[in-house]
Amino acid sequence: MNQKDTIQGYARLLDRVAGNQVPQDLDLAPQIRTRIQKRKGFPMQPRMKFFTAAGLVAIVMIIMISTVPGMAATIGRWFGYVPGIGFVREGQLRVLAEPVSITRAGVTLTVEQVIIDPERTTLVYSVDSIPDAAVSTQPQNGRCLYDVSLRLPDGSPLLAPPNGIQGWSSGYQHRFNYPPLPPEVNDATLLIPCLFNTRSGKAPENWEIPLHFIPAPPDMTAFPVIELSTPTAGATAAPTDAVSPTAAAEVDLTLTLDRAVQMDDGYLLYATLHWQDTPFLTADLNHPEQTLHLLDGNGQEMLYEVHYDDQTGVFGDERKTVFAIKTAPVQTSGPLTLVLDSVLVEQPVETSFVFDPGPNPQPDQKWQLNQEIAIGEHNLLVTEVIAHSDGYEVAMTSDTGILGATCTDRDHPIFSGYGGGDVLGCGFNYQDKLPGGPVTVLIGSIGVRNAHPLQAQWTPPAASPNLLPTRPAACLTAASWKTALAQKADLPKEITGRVLTSGLVNAKTGQWNATLSNLDGSNPQVFEGAQDGAISPDGAKLVYSVFNAGISVADLVTSKTEQIPGTANGDFNPIWSPDGKQIVFMRGMGIFDLFIVEADGANMHQVTHGGVQEWPVGWLPDGRLVYTVPGRENEYTNFAVDVQSGKTEEMTNANLSSITPDGQNTLTSERTFGDRWLIYISALDGANRWLLNDSNLWVLTPVLSPDRQWLLAGVSATDSGSTIGALINLRTCQVIPLPNLKGNFLSWIP
Numbered sequence: 001m002n003q004k005d006t007i008q009g010y011a012r013l014l015d016r017v018a019g020n021q022v023p024q025d026l027d028l029a030p031q032i033r034t035r036i037q038k039r040k041g042f043p044m045q046p047r048m049k050f051f052t053a054a055g056l057v058a059i060v061m062i063i064m065i066s067t068v069p070g071m072a073a074t075i076g077r078w079f080g081y082v083p084g085i086g087f088v089r090e091g092q093l094r095v096l097a098e099p100v101s102i103t104r105a106g107v108t109l110t111v112e113q114v115i116i117d118p119e120r121t122t123l124v125y126s127v128d129s130i131p132d133a134a135v136s137t138q139p140q141n142g143r144c145l146y147d148v149s150l151r152l153p154d155g156s157p158l159l160a161p162p163n164g165i166q167g168w169s170s171g172y173q174h175r176f177n178y179p180p181l182p183p184e185v186n187d188a189t190l191l192i193p194c195l196f197n198t199r200s201g202k203a204p205e206n207w208e209i210p211l212h213f214i215p216a217p218p219d220m221t222a223f224p225v226i227e228l229s230t231p232t233a234g235a236t237a238a239p240t241d242a243v244s245p246t247a248a249a250e251v252d253l254t255l256t257l258d259r260a261v262q263m264d265d266g267y268l269l270y271a272t273l274h275w276q277d278t279p280f281l282t283a284d285l286n287h288p289e290q291t292l293h294l295l296d297g298n299g300q301e302m303l304y305e306v307h308y309d310d311q312t313g314v315f316g317d318e319r320k321t322v323f324a325i326k327t328a329p330v331q332t333s334g335p336l337t338l339v340l341d342s343v344l345v346e347q348p349v350e351t352s353f354v355f356d357p358g359p360n361p362q363p364d365q366k367w368q369l370n371q372e373i374a375i376g377e378h379n380l381l382v383t384e385v386i387a388h389s390d391g392y393e394v395a396m397t398s399d400t401g402i403l404g405a406t407c408t409d410r411d412h413p414i415f416s417g418y419g420g421g422d423v424l425g426c427g428f429n430y431q432d433k434l435p436g437g438p439v440t441v442l443i444g445s446i447g448v449r450n451a452h453p454l455q456a457q458w459t460p461p462a463a464s465p466n467l468l469p470t471r472p473a474a475c476l477t478a479a480s481w482k483t484a485l486a487q488k489a490d491l492p493k494e495i496t497g498r499v500l501t502s503g504l505v506n507a508k509t510g511q512w513n514a515t516l517s518n519l520d521g522s523n524p525q526v527f528e529g530a531q532d533g534a535i536s537p538d539g540a541k542l543v544y545s546v547f548n549a550g551i552s553v554a555d556l557v558t559s560k561t562e563q564i565p566g567t568a569n570g571d572f573n574p575i576w577s578p579d580g581k582q583i584v585f586m587r588g589m590g591i592f593d594l595f596i597v598e599a600d601g602a603n604m605h606q607v608t609h610g611g612v613q614e615w616p617v618g619w620l621p622d623g624r625l626v627y628t629v630p631g632r633e634n635e636y637t638n639f640a641v642d643v644q645s646g647k648t649e650e651m652t653n654a655n656l657s658s659i660t661p662d663g664q665n666t667l668t669s670e671r672t673f674g675d676r677w678l679i680y681i682s683a684l685d686g687a688n689r690w691l692l693n694d695s696n697l698w699v700l701t702p703v704l705s706p707d708r709q710w711l712l713a714g715v716s717a718t719d720s721g722s723t724i725g726a727l728i729n730l731r732t733c734q735v736i737p738l739p740n741l742k743g744n745f746l747s748w749i750p
Helices: 010-021 478-487
Strands: 078-082 086-089 094-096 100-104 107-116 121-128 149-151 157-159 162-168 171-178 187-192 207-215 225-227 252-263 266-277 282-285 292-295 304-307 313-315 320-327 336-340 343-355 366-375 378-387 391-397 402-409 414-419 425-430 439-450 454-458 498-506 511-518 525-528 541-545 551-555 561-563 571-576 582-589 591-598 615-619 625-630 636-641 648-650 656-659 665-672 676-683 698-704 710-716 724-729 735-742 744-749
Touching: 078 225, 078 252, 100 207, 107 207, 121 187, 252 336, 252 454, 266 282, 266 336, 266 454, 282 320, 292 304, 292 320, 343 366, 343 402, 366 439, 378 402, 378 439, 391 402, 391 439, 402 414, 402 425, 478 735, 498 735, 541 571, 551 571, 551 582, 571 615, 582 615, 591 625, 625 656, 656 698, 665 698, 676 698, 698 744, 710 735, 710 744
Parallel strands: 615 656
Antiparallel strands: 078 086, 094 107, 094 207, 100 107, 107 121, 121 171, 149 157, 149 187, 162 171, 187 207, 225 252, 252 266, 266 320, 282 343, 292 336, 304 320, 313 320, 336 454, 343 439, 366 378, 378 391, 391 425, 402 439, 414 425, 498 511, 498 744, 511 525, 541 551, 551 561, 571 582, 582 591, 615 625, 625 636, 636 648, 656 665, 665 676, 698 710, 710 724, 724 735
16 A cells, blocks of 8 residues: 555645544544444544544545434345445335436536435435535535435425545545435436535536436345344453443443345445443444454454444444444355454543633643542543633543543533543533633543453355455465564665654644654654655655645755745655655645655746646656546556656556656555555566565555665554564565564665
């Protein structure tokens, strides 16, 4: 996976667009999924966390916003699972007669799918070719998002909030679940007052798209749904860490497998975490990539992907949490076992503390408290309170396992509150201005880890008919990585140079640092606030950007750093030209163009004017710059541009990660199951293409040495957040782990 597919890319963009309003605990690369729970309460996981941020641009993210189903799954039976739509009820089914497409002022709107069942009308439409000038990075009033309606022949409207939003560089896709159409109604008009995230008057408005519906054809693709009745193991959970402040009684947390969709390449399994007979306010998965395991009939762990749709979420009134996973093809007979190591639970508490902000508190004021609060056998240390324009933020720590907390003001009306996430703390916003002190802050609940394992088991009727496709033998496999970790080979003496890495160092503030070090991690030099960067071809300079501070060049010999004149906030991701005389960088807010400038700020000019996201990749031997444009999910188009004339030529559609400094070889990435990435190496024209790694490892941000002998990348067999450096010899497949190198690999000059 390359830079444009990592947090270095999309999280960077969202930081620039939304500033500190975007929660830092979200997984932002390359698909961002967040959930809104039905019961507005304790948001303990990114999936459950509700947030609003100014200018969250649809073109760079995938957001699954679930409206809780109006009817429980027990009403009626499923006809099947339709890709792109979800579950469909038994009964009279109707579909869109054919996709309907309308183009206005160069913008194309297409109604792609409509399915009408006895419970709902599911509609999916997409918009493409939105011009750069029309894109808005400012908050909208919601009209373009929520006022999309279906008008019936008698003039009456059907309304529904959006059920899902997927975006790409030039457009987006919306999904809505409307009420069911009456049986006699086979025509309707889709009314869209304005396009999402566009400026008023800058894009076509008031769209009216006539739709016609017909009975569903008998060959409509719908995967069978298997209703399960599964026994559970570990059903009674002794809350190891989640001990009530008043008692340590056992509570009944149970896990069931309830439904399976038999697809061509595995199963879509729906499971429920039940907490009806518990004192908890909520219960949810606790970092599923670490705590959720799927075992095959031989007891071996299988790959899976967490799946979110309108049948999943936290159903507070029913006191259950529904989640789903998509399995890899089942290649062994016997039962599948779902194991949940721990659960994150929210339990109510009643305690408080007092702080005095004085009679006239001002935004950005801070009060250091360091006040300890005992909650049963747990404790919270309230470290400080920070004033914002409309509320207070409370920073906390705990050495007894408290992971989250909610709080409110006892004596003043508040507008909203928040808590949870990966950084311990809480806060609230007032309806009116900040009140003077003293202020009594009530702690209403805490989140803790319930460590008693749960599991559920189900035996599929047969192994998946379609197995994973065979691939060429890979240099780096799970077995070779395990062997390399055990052998702890030394770096060859001939392998030298400096490497630049980057990583998030403070999730609360969103600060990133870049570090320049030797390959073994020695002699680190930290560049605070740098989120990207590149070493010059001669190894003497480093170029990087800092949020709100433009692009700077550091002389690695004299240690002098200067900002490039003419660069400012919104400029990032700089790379050097092959001769080290010029720097290409990205400029924009949501929509990026490429600019080129000399290191002293001279001769700055714009290279591209595409009105999309344009990410620099590398250089061709003839001096042209290669850049890539992300489209829909996992779709890319690559271009070569003459940086002086601006003449552009379309090249390939591969997901280019990088081009070697001599312009002879490329690295491309292909996403595979389980959010792994297969790295391919080939000649510039695509010849001699071969696979570096198999799909059992995370191999991220690969960088080739100039002589094409070695590749440097982050590798992990457990999860994408725990990669360490690895050197791979591309001739012999020798693998050398570099445990002192962590983060994203940006640049390497041997």
